[in-house]
Amino acid sequence: MRDRAVRILSAVVLILIALGAVPSTAQEDAPSRDELYGEYVRLRAVNAVLVARLALSKQEEPYLILDIPEKEVRLELQGVTLTSVPAREIELNRLAREISRDTTRIGFCEVPFVLQQDRWFEEVPTLAAKDTAAVMSSPDTTGALAERIRTAPVLALLRFERNLVLALRGEIPPASRLERWKVSLRRFWRSLRSSTAEGALRVERRRSILIEFDMEPAQVRSIAPNLTKGTKIVLRF
Amino acid sequence: MMLRIGAACALAALLLAGGCRQGGDSTAPSAPAHMDEEALQKRIAGLQKQNGQLESRLGKLIPKSPYIVINTTLNRIYVRKSGETLVDGACSTGSNTELVSPDGTRRWFFSTPRGVFKVLNRRKNPVWAVPEWGIIEAELAGEELLPEDLFQRGVLGKYALDLGHGYMIHGTLFQRFLGLQVTHGCVRVGDEDLEQIWQLTKIGTPVYIF
Numbered sequence: 001m002r003d004r005a006v007r008i009l010s011a012v013v014l015i016l017i018a019l020g021a022v023p024s025t026a027q028e029d030a031p032s033r034d035e036l037y038g039e040y041v042r043l044r045a046v047n048a049v050l051v052a053r054l055a056l057s058k059q060e061e062p063y064l065i066l067d068i069p070e071k072e073v074r075l076e077l078q079g080v081t082l083t084s085v086p087a088r089e090i091e092l093n094r095l096a097r098e099i100s101r102d103t104t105r106i107g108f109c110e111v112p113f114v115l116q117q118d119r120w121f122e123e124v125p126t127l128a129a130k131d132t133a134a135v136m137s138s139p140d141t142t143g144a145l146a147e148r149i150r151t152a153p154v155l156a157l158l159r160f161e162r163n164l165v166l167a168l169r170g171e172i173p174p175a176s177r178l179e180r181w182k183v184s185l186r187r188f189w190r191s192l193r194s195s196t197a198e199g200a201l202r203v204e205r206r207r208s209i210l211i212e213f214d215m216e217p218a219q220v221r222s223i224a225p226n227l228t229k230g231t232k233i234v235l236r237f
Numbered sequence: 238m239m240l241r242i243g244a245a246c247a248l249a250a251l252l253l254a255g256g257c258r259q260g261g262d263s264t265a266p267s268a269p270a271h272m273d274e275e276a277l278q279k280r281i282a283g284l285q286k287q288n289g290q291l292e293s294r295l296g297k298l299i300p301k302s303p304y305i306v307i308n309t310t311l312n313r314i315y316v317r318k319s320g321e322t323l324v325d326g327a328c329s330t331g332s333n334t335e336l337v338s339p340d341g342t343r344r345w346f347f348s349t350p351r352g353v354f355k356v357l358n359r360r361k362n363p364v365w366a367v368p369e370w371g372i373i374e375a376e377l378a379g380e381e382l383l384p385e386d387l388f389q390r391g392v393l394g395k396y397a398l399d400l401g402h403g404y405m406i407h408g409t410l411f412q413r414f415l416g417l418q419v420t421h422g423c424v425r426v427g428d429e430d431l432e433q434i435w436q437l438t439k440i441g442t443p444v445y446i447f
Contacts, residue, residue, distance in 0.1 A: 033268045036274060036277040036278060036281065037272060040272075040277050040280050040281050040284070043284035043285065043288060044284060047284055047291070050288055050291035051291065060353070062351075077447065078298060078353055078445075079298025079299060080298065080300070080304070080443075080445055082308075082445055221310050222310035222447075
C-alpha cells in the first residue's frame with residue numbers, strides 16, 4: 001500500500017516538473033509580446049549609451065560610463081578606454097531602483113549627466129595633508145607612503161544634475177566575520193554625523209538617486225581625479 | 238515515513254514550478270497596449286541595425302596602430318593595439334610638488350599633464366638641455382656653468398619621445414623609483430619597457446594620459 005502511494009506521488013512529482021518545463025520551452029520557440037518588449041527596452045538602453053558615447057567622444061575631456069548590468073565603470077577619452085574597473089558590488093537606493101525598473105523612464109538616461117559637485121572623504125583625513133607636506137620637502141622614494149595612500153579607504157561622492165549621486169567607495173574588504181562586524185558598527189557610528197562619509201551617504205540615500213560602487217581604493221583614486229566639475233557620465237541600468 | 242517524503246517532494250516541486258514562473262513574470266516588463274508583436278519586431282530590427290552602425294563608428298575611433306596609455310595615479314604605462322595590451326610596465330610621473338626660485342619671483346609645479354597627446358619627435362641617446370628650474374633645483378643659480386652642466390648626456394636613458402611643451406617619455410638612471418611620483422612632469426620608463434615602446438611607436442602615435 002505504502003509502495004503504491006510512493007509510486008503515485010513520484011509520478012505526480014514528475015508530472016509537475018514536466019509541467020514546469022513545458023511552458024518555458026514553448027516560450028523559447030515564439031517570444032511573447034512582453035518578452036519582445038523586454039528586448040526592445042534593452043536595445044533602447046544600449047542605443048542610448050552608444051549615442052551618448054559617440055557624442056562625448058568628440059570632446060577633449062574624459063567621460064565615465066557606468067554599466068550597471070555589466071558591473072563595470074569605464075573611463076573613456078575620445079572613444080578610447082583608458083581604464084575599465086569592475087565593481088565588487090553595486091548598491092542602488094530606493095529611487096535608483098524605481099528608475100531602473102520603470103521602462104517608461106527610459107529617456108532618463110539618454111542624455112549624459114553633468115557633474116556638479118564632488119566631495120572627497122578619506123578614512124584618515126590627516127594622511128593627505130601630512131603627505132603633501134612630506135612630498136614637498138622630500139619625494140616619496142621608498143614607495144611606502146604611496147602605498148599607504150593608495151590603500152587607505154576613500155569615498156568620492158559625486159553629485160550630478162537631475163538629482164543623481166554616484167558614490168565611488170574604495171575599501172579593502174574585511175578579511176574575517178569579526179572584522180566585517182566591526183566595520184559595520186563603525187560605519188553605523190559614523191553615519192550619525194553628517195560630516196563623515198557614512199553620514200553624507202545616509203543623507204544622500206534619503207534624498208537622491210544614489211548609486212554606490214564598491215571597488216579597490218587605488219581604482220577610485222585613479223578614476224576620481226579625472227572627474228571634475230562639468231565631467232559627463234553615461235548611465236546604463 | 239516514505240509517504241511523508243513523497244508528499245514533501247510533491248510540495249517542493251509545486252513550489253519550485255510556481256516560483257520559477259513568478260520570478261520570470263516579475264522581471265519581464267509588460268508591453269504597453271499600443272505595441273503589438275509586429276510593431277515590436279520592427280522596432281527591434283531597427284534598433285539592432287542602428288546599434289550595429291553606432292558600434293562600428295565607435296570602433297573606428299580606436300587607433301589602428303599601437304597607442305600609449307599612462308595612468309598617473311597607479312604609475313603604469315601601457316601600449317595597446319586593437320584591445321590587446323602589448324606593454325604593461327611601471328613608470329614614474331610628476332611629483333605634484335612646487336619649486337620656488339630663491340628670489341620668490343618664479344614658481345614651477347611639477348605634474349604630468351592629462352589629456353590626449355601625440356609623439357611629436359623621437360630621439361635616440363637624447364641629451365637633456367637643463368631648464369631654468371633644473372639649475373635652481375641643483376642650487377647652481379649664479380654659478381658659472383660648463384656646457385656639460387647645461388647639456389647632460391645619459392640622464393634621459395636610451396630614448397626619448399617628445400610630447401610637446403618639454404614633456405617626454407624617456408628612460409631613467411633612477412630605476413628604483415619606477416612606480417612612484419617623483420618626476421618633474423615627464424614620464425620615466427624602465428629600460429626594457431622603453432625598448433619595446435621605442436619599437437612599437439612612431440611619430441604621431443597617440444598618447445592618452447589620465
